[in-house]
Amino acid sequence: MRARHLLRALRSRNYRLFVAGQSVSLVGTWMQQVAMSWLVYRLTGSSFFLGLIGFTSQIPTLLIAPVAGVLADRWNRRRLLLATQTLAMVQAVLLAIAVLTGTVQVWQIIFLSLLLGVVNAFDIPIRQAFVVEMVEHREDLGNAIALNSSMVNGARLIGPSVAGILVASVGEGICFILNACSYLAVIMALTAMRLSPGLHQQRPRRHILHELREGFEYAFGFGPIRSILLLVALVSLMGMPYAVLVPVFAKEILHGGAHTFGFLMTAAGCGALSGTLFLASRKSVLGLGKVIARSVIIFAVGIAAFAVSHNLFFSLMTLVLAGFGAMTLVASCNTILQTILEEDKRGRVMSLFTMSFIGIAPFGNLAAGAMADMIGPSDTLLIGSGFCLAGGALFARHLPAIREKVRPIYQRMGIIQEVAEGMETGAEVPPLVDDLDKH
Template sequence: MGISKMKTLLRALRSRNYRLFVAGQSVSLVGTWMQQVAMSWLVYRLTGSAFLLGVVGFTSQIPTFLFSPVAGVLADRWNRRRILMLTQGLAMVQAAVLAAAVLLGVVQVWHIVALSLVLGMVNAFDIPVRQSFVVEMVAHRDDLGNAIALNSSMVNGARLIGPTVAGLLVASVGEGICFLLNSASYLAVLLALAAMRIEPRAGSAKPRRHVLHELKEGFVYSFGFAPIRSILLLIALMSLTGMPYTVLVPVFAKDILHGGAHTFGFLMTAAGCGALAGTVYLASRGSVLGLGRLIVASAALFAVGVAGFALSETLWLSLASLVVAGYGAMTLVASCNTILQTILEEDKRGRVMSFFTVAFMGMAPFGSLGAGAMTRMIGPRDTLLLGAICCLIGAVVFARNLPRIRQLVRPIYVQMGIIKEVAEGMETAAEQPPMPNKER
């Protein structure tokens, strides 16, 4: 890779605050993935129940559905860095309590469910605030899309390391050490947040109305704009019907592939490899042109990958399928995030990103619970195949709506003063040569 290509790939790192964020989050996210893998394996080891895997997934994510919209209002009102320091500190305590319960040998399933609920409530506020905070860390607005892609790359780079390390640790010393290391990893992100120098954002002193009024205002803004509405609905469908495959990976690892904790770790790492490849590709793009078509293609790839994993009976094919699924899922999410972050009005950023969080994370608990229940009725293979079909239908519907979006988006972008590249990126179904990145 040439020097110029590397500069394009890493251009958001020229912002000091974003460099600090990347340094802290890179450590913390490895611990997060370790805990996620270890918790899933612990539940399945204690119960042998795919349904209870779904229950734990439900309790860890349902608070996002309930509370993220309120968190979005707070993100538009309050100091986002202080909110993040509070949520990260609470997550560190949650991991420490879980580690203590496991290491002392007193852990029971209800402990895991309760602590998952606590973490879910923390994440309900942390995720939309963190999504909104990205724009404050990036000094050059043109680097926003690259920062979002790099953030996804960081998540999935940790996904390569965390599950593999967790699988080895679980097999050798048990799940408790994974939870303990995750708790310690939060110190890195807390130190990074404390070291940042953040300028007060414009409009932060604007008089505020009742929370419910501002929540309604954000909802009308989000779902009254066809491109945002289409993106949110596609992400919600994928999260509800496709992403629950992650909940069933332990079932496939043990019962279909006849492996152990290390097999589970390898499968999760394969999905991470695909996701990392997708986000590195997005980060290397010099333009946001063509993202509309990329959203359609990545949704279709995700569906194909999940279907291949459902039908596979060999480890190598399962790993290959999860690489495809991981690439499709994360390319879709990062592309949608990039478009949303670029077109939003600043005073509504927190609220719209909270709806994005609800679509991506908030729908997942219903998918997890449904997947666990359906596995008991029709088996894990048919459950994943049905989800893959739904995702493919969503991709087709979004593709058919692109001409309509093209008709609606240009006058709205002109009125809002949106960068021309973004308008072209949503309005065309094919890649075009890069254009100057100018404000209207």
């Protein structure tokens, strides 16, 4: 039954184009990410520098994403995405030139990582807000969000494995070249889209600080949105930095090389893809409250088990578990937010979600890199998993209160009252978005 719903968002032509272009581009993105991590560790042999690269690639999101959210609510989102994708392609070209000419130095990687971080700080929230414009049938929005995450993790299966082989055989430079070429696919897809002029109407503009404050007050003044943002921020700070330490585990603990690193990243991608396919097969937001709480626990258990593992096969299995929990959490939170927020604040709320997921992560990456040098990578991950478990338990405790605060919004939108209760009780209710369209 669920399989029929898995790809329903693809009936929208623009979204099909987006999926085709992004699927190619994301493979290149994962190849570059793996190759860059291995390059840094090969040049420095330092966990701290791995954390520093993670920090510089993500810290711009914390500072810039709110402004990007305002722009996403003001301007044409397709044109903004064409600009960000072109700039990201230029960054990959510069990185490839530095590596292939043999002149690459760590400071250059840090600078180019920071440059890409600035581009992504604009790109990600704009792309999140753009999804609603590409999907012709509103009832397919939740499926489109889940499929978008599935694309990321489908590419995560291919990119790291290919990168591991290429890095071991011909070096990191070719990975950066292929990533640069992959951006052409998404640029062509965006250009080929046919969007209705009425989908993104020009809204009255006020001072940017006023719109920023309005977005913050709207998001953090409402308990369910605030709870989701804070939970994602906690997991990003304490749990997600496990990814920057994977090269250390691959080389120092599992005694492998670039191939081992690629396999470990692919295992996490397998789990993440399974999680997003599970969410894509769902017909509504029914049960997502409990899914969020449980996914945090699954993620925490996965990284804790990875931290104590000295066996490659067991490590692969633990990262499958961690990947499933992490992406199920993020995609579930994204789906609920996109369902309940007001359209004129969509860009700003999604920018805050991007801040929570990506903008907070740099501090976790930097801290994890420094702690791994001091107390070891295993203890670092165990501490992070403990905080994630505590956050998941606290969120679960507040689920009844979240349900009560969501119910009035559904009533104002004309959705039956039981939907809000169904998020936690598991009662059978009609699909949420179908009811939205009926009213």
